[in-house]
Amino acid sequence: MPNRLQFHVFHLMPYPHIPPGEDLESTWVTIPNTHFEPHVAHRLYTDNLEQLVACERFGFDGIIVNEHHQNAFGTINAPNVWAAYLAAKTSKVKIGVIGNALPLHQNPLRVAEEIAMLDIVSGGRIISGHVRGMGAEYHSSGMNPTTSKDRFWEAHDLIMKAWTEPGPFTWQGEHYDIEHVNPWPRPLQQPHPPIWMPGTGSTDTIDEVAKRRFSYMQTTTSNWVTKRSFALFREICREKYGYEPSPAQLGRVVPTYVAETDEQARREFMPHVMWFFRTGLKIPMHHLMPPGYNSAESMLRTIKGRQAAGVKNFWEMSYEELIDQGYIVVGSPQTVIEAYERMIEDYGLGMAISAGGPLGSMPHWMVMKNLQIMAEEVIPHFREPDGRADHLRLPRPAPETHAEMAAQYGRPKLAPVVRLADGTDLPTALGHIPEIAEGADTRPPAARV
Amino acid sequence: MSDVRTRSGPRWHTEPDRVEVGGAELALRRDGAGEPLLYLHGHWLTRCWSPFHARLAERADVIAPEAPGFGDSPCPPWVTDRTDVVLLYRALLDALGLDRVHLAGHGLGAWLAADFAILNPGRVKSLTVLAPFGLRVPGEPIADVFIADPATYDDLYFSGEPVEGVVPGPGTPELGGPEEFAARYGDMGGAARLMWDFRYDLKLERRLPPLGLPALVVTADDDRVVPPAHGARWAELLGARSHALPGGHAFPVQHPERTADLITDFLTEAHDA
Numbered sequence: 001m002p003n004r005l006q007f008h009v010f011h012l013m014p015y016p017h018i019p020p021g022e023d024l025e026s027t028w029v030t031i032p033n034t035h036f037e038p039h040v041a042h043r044l045y046t047d048n049l050e051q052l053v054a055c056e057r058f059g060f061d062g063i064i065v066n067e068h069h070q071n072a073f074g075t076i077n078a079p080n081v082w083a084a085y086l087a088a089k090t091s092k093v094k095i096g097v098i099g100n101a102l103p104l105h106q107n108p109l110r111v112a113e114e115i116a117m118l119d120i121v122s123g124g125r126i127i128s129g130h131v132r133g134m135g136a137e138y139h140s141s142g143m144n145p146t147t148s149k150d151r152f153w154e155a156h157d158l159i160m161k162a163w164t165e166p167g168p169f170t171w172q173g174e175h176y177d178i179e180h181v182n183p184w185p186r187p188l189q190q191p192h193p194p195i196w197m198p199g200t201g202s203t204d205t206i207d208e209v210a211k212r213r214f215s216y217m218q219t220t221t222s223n224w225v226t227k228r229s230f231a232l233f234r235e236i237c238r239e240k241y242g243y244e245p246s247p248a249q250l251g252r253v254v255p256t257y258v259a260e261t262d263e264q265a266r267r268e269f270m271p272h273v274m275w276f277f278r279t280g281l282k283i284p285m286h287h288l289m290p291p292g293y294n295s296a297e298s299m300l301r302t303i304k305g306r307q308a309a310g311v312k313n314f315w316e317m318s319y320e321e322l323i324d325q326g327y328i329v330v331g332s333p334q335t336v337i338e339a340y341e342r343m344i345e346d347y348g349l350g351m352a353i354s355a356g357g358p359l360g361s362m363p364h365w366m367v368m369k370n371l372q373i374m375a376e377e378v379i380p381h382f383r384e385p386d387g388r389a390d391h392l393r394l395p396r397p398a399p400e401t402h403a404e405m406a407a408q409y410g411r412p413k414l415a416p417v418v419r420l421a422d423g424t425d426l427p428t429a430l431g432h433i434p435e436i437a438e439g440a441d442t443r444p445p446a447a448r449v
Numbered sequence: 450m451s452d453v454r455t456r457s458g459p460r461w462h463t464e465p466d467r468v469e470v471g472g473a474e475l476a477l478r479r480d481g482a483g484e485p486l487l488y489l490h491g492h493w494l495t496r497c498w499s500p501f502h503a504r505l506a507e508r509a510d511v512i513a514p515e516a517p518g519f520g521d522s523p524c525p526p527w528v529t530d531r532t533d534v535v536l537l538y539r540a541l542l543d544a545l546g547l548d549r550v551h552l553a554g555h556g557l558g559a560w561l562a563a564d565f566a567i568l569n570p571g572r573v574k575s576l577t578v579l580a581p582f583g584l585r586v587p588g589e590p591i592a593d594v595f596i597a598d599p600a601t602y603d604d605l606y607f608s609g610e611p612v613e614g615v616v617p618g619p620g621t622p623e624l625g626g627p628e629e630f631a632a633r634y635g636d637m638g639g640a641a642r643l644m645w646d647f648r649y650d651l652k653l654e655r656r657l658p659p660l661g662l663p664a665l666v667v668t669a670d671d672d673r674v675v676p677p678a679h680g681a682r683w684a685e686l687l688g689a690r691s692h693a694l695p696g697g698h699a700f701p702v703q704h705p706e707r708t709a710d711l712i713t714d715f716l717t718e719a720h721d722a
Contacts, residue, residue, distance in 0.1 A: 139595070147529075
């Protein structure tokens with residue numbers, strides 16, 4: 001039996017040493033990077049990476065990094081670099097890059113190649129998230145927001161084809177024209193690493209993810225918006241695509257803090273949550289929605305929907321509202337367990353993301369405390385009796401040792417050879433053995449007539 | 450765009466005619482008599498027949514289409530650059546039976562007018578550019594209208610002297626409600642399709658001088674979107690006269706009569722010449 005809930009720790013790696021949101025136009029695009037002190041960041045980044053690495057020993061299912069540019073909210077510009085670091089420092093935990101912002105890059109094959117490299121070096125532990133990039137990042141990159149959605153899907157399709165169909169082939173698209181697509185390496189997980197796509201609940205996104213049988217990750221929203229999104233996802237899977245989604249297709253970013261008692265948890269979490277929502281998420285509409293990033297029709301629907309539902313901007317919400325509406329979970333282990341039980345029962349949550357760990361300006365010690373109590377007091381409740389993450393009960397995509405490799409696969413299909421002047425092939429693995437190399441004429445073979 | 454059309458619309462809103470040309474439907478407003486003047490809107494001020502249009506129409510046959518993706522013109526997916534728009538405008542002239550016209554445009558519309566003249570020199574009697582977008586003048590970038598905070602519009606567009614009810618670009622929902630907000634967001638998206646990738650066309654430096662058309666450049670003394678150096682450079686490249694009016698980038702709505710009269714005086718002069 002699979003566990004009842006997966007737990008993933010998502011690190012945005014914010015840079016919290018900035019003025020309060022009230023004094024800022026935005027934490028994106030225009031916030032002067034003179035606030036960024038590199039020596040402070042050295043300490044922050046190191047703490048952040050240490051927290052993610054620690055998740056393996058605590059026993060989480062996965063650790064997640066993402067791509068954001070030119071902001072204080074999340075300072076991982078190059079998530080594949082961080083994933084490489086994490087792959088080197090861990091050996092069991094899944095590593096999610098959720099995700100690479102496909103349209104922000106000129107050549108999607110770069111993503112296909114880097115994820116394949118990471119998948120191979122990590123022994124098949126990579127989850128590949130594909131995202132459009134925040135609207136603000138179009139202001140910061142010069143990329144065109146009006147073609148971003150089209151470029152996203154074309155880039156995604158190109159990456160999937162590059163991973164799953166033999167190369168070389170020619171790609172002639174609307175936005176990418178590549179004569180020779182033939183990436184080396186190919187990913188270890190077959191047919192490809194798991195794909196996650198985040199969304200805020202829009203029907204279009206949910207439909208596209210359901211169609212492809214990928215995992216849908218609801219970004220930070222309230223309980224009822226999540227419930228509506230998941231219901232829609234299941235309905236579309238069943239009625240339009242004729243299958244029952246697995247729980248692992250329904251993930252939710254739900255910042256969670258657990259401590260010894262409800263009161264203690266609320267006190268400890270409060271300032272860091274409020275920094276995150278009040279300052280970290282301070283993104284005015286003119287940064288968040290560059291023209292053409294959405295259609296006018298979709299913009300109108302969104303505004304009217306938010307007004308009808310009374311949805312406030314993140315930075316306008318109180319701590320109590322965030323708790324009451326289920327944007328965050330905070331409390332004693334029992335309270336947190338009950339909150340997750342309700343999410344499983346109410347809307348079939350399968351993956352809790354940001355489930356314990358860092359948020360906003362939280363200091364290193366508090367992150368580690370949160371992780372440890374989550375791991376020891378909450379996670380086991382949702383696990384099978386062995387307490388292991390699901391993927392650790394499955395065979396690994398690649399053997400861990402040379403001996404296992406040799407035992408399970410024998411030798412590679414082809415052995416490297418040197419063709420000798422007489423047309424015979426000298427195996428390079430044995431070419432230094434005198435009896436075998438004796439008399440080898442290493443001049444090029446005679447040209448064929 | 451039908452979803453975002455409102456009953457009230459922006460200030461000076463009028464219902465357009467709709468013309469099918471070149472596989473697209475263009476919203477068209479036309480009034481007046483005299484020399485035909487194709488007037489091209491910029492990244493805002495669509496869906497209206499303003500006092501500026503009306504004043505022009507007192508002395509010219511003013512043909513004011515809306516580009517695909519702006520105002521009341523839907524955007525076919527294949528319209529992705531300025532050339533697509535220029536070719537549709539040419540098809541519009543064909544459909545209206547107009548051989549040669551005077552051209553004028555504001556901001557992005559001035560850039561499109563210049564593109565039109567470069568691609569169809571035989572169809573253009575004269576070229577008037579108002580606070581034109583399109584050039585790169587080193588050290589004098591045009592303001593990024595796509596990221597401007599609506600709270601700064603009075604300053605950015607009107608230099609502190611706003612004209613009531615005229616709000617450009619994506620405002621907050623409070624400025625005209627969600628429908629107007631979405632309509633303006635749509636216009637900005639239309640403009641982004643045409644000028645996001647490069648906010649200037651370096652080719653204009655080589656392509657404007659050979660035009661040899663009668664040309665007029667009009668700027669505003671306190672334009673906080675297009676720096677004064679741009680008007681000067683356009684005048685050099687076009688061999689044109691340059692006039693500066695008071696006001697900001699919105700001078701055609703701040704000073705509609707003076708702006709319109711400058712243009713129609715020039716048309717008369719160009720016609721007589």
